[in-house]
Amino acid sequence: MSAPSLSTRQLTAFVTLAQERSFTRAAAACHLSQPAFSALIRSLEDSLQARLFDRDTRSVQLTAEGRLFEPSARQLLGDFAAAVGDLHDHVQRRKGRVHVAALPSLAAGWLPAIFREFRATWPGIELGLSDILSDGCIDLVRSGKADFALASAGTGVAGLSTELLCADRFWLVCRADHPLATAKQPSLKALARYPLIHLSRNSSVRQALDAALHPIQAHSVLEVDQLATVMGMVEAGLGISIIPALTLFHFERDTLVRRPLAAPGLTRRIYVVRRSDSSLSVAAQTLHDLIVQRMTAARLQPAAARSLA
Amino acid sequence: MSAPSLSTRQLTAFVTLAQERSFTRAAAACHLSQPAFSALIRSLEDSLQARLFDRDTRSVQLTAEGRLFEPSARQLLGDFAAAVGDLHDHVQRRKGRVHVAALPSLAAGWLPAIFREFRATWPGIELGLSDILSDGCIDLVRSGKADFALASAGTGVAGLSTELLCADRFWLVCRADHPLATAKQPSLKALARYPLIHLSRNSSVRQALDAALHPIQAHSVLEVDQLATVMGMVEAGLGISIIPALTLFHFERDTLVRRPLAAPGLTRRIYVVRRSDSSLSVAAQTLHDLIVQRMTAARLQPAAARSLA
DNA sequence: CACACTTACGATATTCGTAAGGATT
DNA sequence: AATCCTTACGAATATCGTAAGTGTG
Secondary structure: OOOOOOEHHHHHHHHHHHHHOOHHHHHHHOOOOHHHHHHHHHHHHHHHOOOOEEEOOOOEEEOHHHHHHHHHHHHHHHHHHHHHHHHHHHHOOOOEEEEEEEOHHHHHHOHHHHHHHHHHHOOOEEEEEEEOOHHHHHHHHHHOOOOEEEEOOOOOOOOEEEEEEEEEEEEEEEEOOOHHHHOOOOOHHHHOOOOEEEEOOOOHHHHHHHHHHOOOOOOEEEEEOOHHHHHHHHHOOOOEEEEEHHHHHHHOOOOEEEEEOOOOOOEEEEEEEEEOOOOOOHHHHHHHHHHHHHHHHHHHOOHHHHHHO | OOOOOOEHHHHHHHHHHHHHOOHHHHHHHOOOOHHHHHHHHHHHHHHHOOOOEEEOOOOEEEOHHHHHHHHHHHHHHHHHHHHHHHHHHHHOOOOOEEEEEEOHHHHHHOHHHHHHHHHHHOOOOEEEEEEOOHHHHHHHHHHOOOOEEEEOOOOOOOOEEEEEEEEEEEEEEEEOOOHHHHOOOOOHHHHOOOOEEEEOOOOHHHHHHHHHHOOOOOOEEEEEOOHHHHHHHHHOOOOEEEEEHHHHHHHOOOOEEEEEOOOOOOEEEEEEEEEOOOOOOHHHHHHHHHHHHHHHHHHOOOHHHHHHO
16 A cells, blocks of 8 residues: 655666667666666566566567556656756756845835846846835735845844844935035034925834934924935925935935935944745845845945945 | 656655654654654755755754745655556556457357456456457457457467467257257268358358368358358258357257267367467456466366356 | 576665764753 | 754665576577
8 A cells, every 4th residue: 555665766767678678778778787777677566566577588578567657657757857857947046036025215226236137147037026115024024925025124023033234324415505515424413403304204214214313303394205205305495304325316416415424323224034934045045145245245335436326 | 967866755755744844753754763764855855956944953844945846746746656556456457458359159159258257356447359250350469459369360470379278169050850960979971961051261160160071071051151140040941050169059949959079170279369579468367367267167067068058 | 509687696885773962942 | 951853873775786597599
């Protein structure tokens, strides 16, 4: 009743012998001595409890049972090769799928170049990106829909592990004709006097900013949801804004200036968040490593240089 | 590129571990010590060149690659079991098909009881019977459409082997009111004076009879194709006939008498004919053996007793 | 007697189970 | 400390290749 132990070697030997109709030739084709090959066929027949070949000294022929089994054996070997081949394709990153969840501020400005590079290197890997707020990112990772997330929160959630990706410094953005435009590194105190355009409170950028500014009372004039809107408002002269370096690309216009703030602790921390109970797939690990590597490389250069590149 | 050697033991170990998520429990389920089981999983991972499990001391989880491979592994094991099970069904005669070619004179009278017995013992085996003349029987065997034949010819045909099944003695049949009806064992000479109903010359019965009678010139009155017609003609009083013992059932009527001929060499020989290059399937061999066995048993009794049974 | 498969046999590899090791809770 | 997987290692098993055996045309 219990399934006998069979190996692909036995099946390969079987179909080779069925095709060659000669132990000597089939043994050579399998890189075995003829007696060893003979024993291999015998072991298969013993396992199956069925005589598969009529071997006369003069001819080797499949028995009726052997003829019955041959198509199955070929099919099984083919399925085997397909399954193993598919696995190899994934391990060698010719196939696969990676889904990343990332804050919108990262998804628009910083990730595209990474994705382009990844896609050029591994064209067979499908990419997915959920550009949503931090809580949504965490949920996607926890539920397994995303391989990992680039988000601000995530520390202390059971089953997830976090790794600091970068501390994203805050920058001032204002109109080129604004009084602050002349300061190379404006101080926080200097900013406090001017109307500030905020992102809404459920944004991770805003949360990080509030936490960083904490003792200081900002002069808030407007809250919006999208960084692109912040840019429009600033350009229209409604106020200034404070935004992380990685979102500066929204503000790269001649009418605006961007200045790193003098307070070095004024950062939002971005983490790589992933499930702690399961390793990343080969493809996901590759993308993860690329993200970390490119981020590390970027930090070695002045942030301004990158944002203006 | 070359396919790695995998065994069903490895696949079974894999799916067991994937299900149990514990080396200790999975090893027990596979009747192996835990270290041996661990080595088995390792050997599979080495063969596939892919890590299939994340094993922490506290938890065992499939990797992304393992999750990819699991359905394939289950499918492969299922296909394996199905193929082996099907083979076993055939070897153990729960499934199969046997096709016999047999002379019409055997197919109608002697074979039905054999087939009934075979079918009662092996209800899963499909039976096929071609009740045709000897040449057609030989062709079916040579082409592989029939497993073996019960026929008169077949000796000396390349690629076929023949085995004598029986020497079928010729009997006289005549009306009960015929002069010959009183003789217990009429001689050939006595018969020669009466009109004889013949089968047509392409019948093996006729050929055997002609060969056996050779020096004697029979007094032929009529040739027909079917033994049933011979019976009708004899019963109608057109003549007598000489037919093999195994066809006597056609003539079992009160109006007729049947007498064994005094010439013991007057027989038609019936052979089992089969391909010499290939053994019989298990099912065909079983039917073959049954046929030989029942024929041998029948020969130990008086032929008359059988024909009248 | 030549050819092809099987058997015999010593050598090498693999696989096993027991026991010790290491890491985590 | 307890649990679970891995490593270590000697023993049992399996498999290999060479060489001799066997049977058939």
